[in-house]
Amino acid sequence: MSKATILIIEDEAEIRDMLRFSLERADYQVLEAETAEIALEMLQGRLPDLLLVDWMLPGISGVELIRRLRKEELTAALPAIMLTARGEETDKLKGFDSGVDDFLTKPFSPKELLARIKALLRRSGSQDSEILTAGVISMDLGQHQLTVSGQPVDIGPTEYRLLEFFLKKKNRVYSREQLLDRVWGRNVYVEERTVDVHILRLRKLLTPYECDKWIQTVRGAGYRFTPVEDVLLQDSK
Numbered sequence: 001m002s003k004a005t006i007l008i009i010e011d012e013a014e015i016r017d018m019l020r021f022s023l024e025r026a027d028y029q030v031l032e033a034e035t036a037e038i039a040l041e042m043l044q045g046r047l048p049d050l051l052l053v054d055w056m057l058p059g060i061s062g063v064e065l066i067r068r069l070r071k072e073e074l075t076a077a078l079p080a081i082m083l084t085a086r087g088e089e090t091d092k093l094k095g096f097d098s099g100v101d102d103f104l105t106k107p108f109s110p111k112e113l114l115a116r117i118k119a120l121l122r123r124s125g126s127q128d129s130e131i132l133t134a135g136v137i138s139m140d141l142g143q144h145q146l147t148v149s150g151q152p153v154d155i156g157p158t159e160y161r162l163l164e165f166f167l168k169k170k171n172r173v174y175s176r177e178q179l180l181d182r183v184w185g186r187n188v189y190v191e192e193r194t195v196d197v198h199i200l201r202l203r204k205l206l207t208p209y210e211c212d213k214w215i216q217t218v219r220g221a222g223y224r225f226t227p228v229e230d231v232l233l234q235d236s237k
Contacts, residue, residue, distance in 0.1 A: 004121060005029040007048040009039045009065070010083065011057055019052060022110040028117075036060035040068075043075060044185065045157040046144065050121060053100075055084035063098045070099035072185050074161065079120045083108075132167040134227040136209060139167055148209045158183075159202045166215070166225035175222035199223060 006028050010016045020030045031048060033039035036057050053062040062082055069075040082100045102116055132139040136149045146153045161183050176192040203212040216224045
């Protein structure tokens with residue numbers, strides 16, 4: 001089983017070093033960001049399994065970051081623990097209202113940190129272990145692993161998110177603009193033709209398994225993902 005990945009979002013280097021040491025010692029994979037802005041860029045790639053977010057970040061605060069993430073479909077359910085020196089009940093309520101899952105009040109012990117992380121990962125485990133399937137395609141979200149016809153397939157982070165979206169939204173047409181919003185996120189500004197480029201890459205990836213035609217171009221509308229069994233069903237009507 002692959003290591004769980006935790007993204008630390010903390011502007012103080014000494015605290016990041018302490019957190020990284022404790023987490024790596026507990027066999028977690030660790031990513032780091034000094035600001036919320038850097039974290040938002042990192043989250044456009046592979047998503048971590050959990051966020052550790054400092055409340056008092058320069059620029060976008062930790063609370064505002066969580067609030068933004070909860071509005072995006074891709075990151076809405078991403079587990080997050082807030083690190084804060086604020087211990088007042090009103091502050092915690094404000095944090096929970098933003099979508100934070102748990103709090104750790106500074107200073108805290110490494111044992112408490114690891115206990116909170118394990119508990120939150122357990123609570124969110126049902127979603128992390130979800131497996132999406134369509135015909136010969138299988139995507140294990142917990143392992144972040146794509147297999148086609150039983151064979152592991154290497155796939156880029158953007159193509160992974162695009163295929164994950166298609167597997168969740170089969171047989172529905174989505175415009176390029178909708179795909180940009182749902183897969184890339186509203187905080188990312190890229191041209192609509194970027195969608196075409198990644199659709200082409202995803203089709204090329206699926207061509208050896210004869211699944212490329214499942215991604216259909218709907219002229220004047222966008223794209224639709226229809227697995228082979230659904231294509232056969234439509235043809236028989």
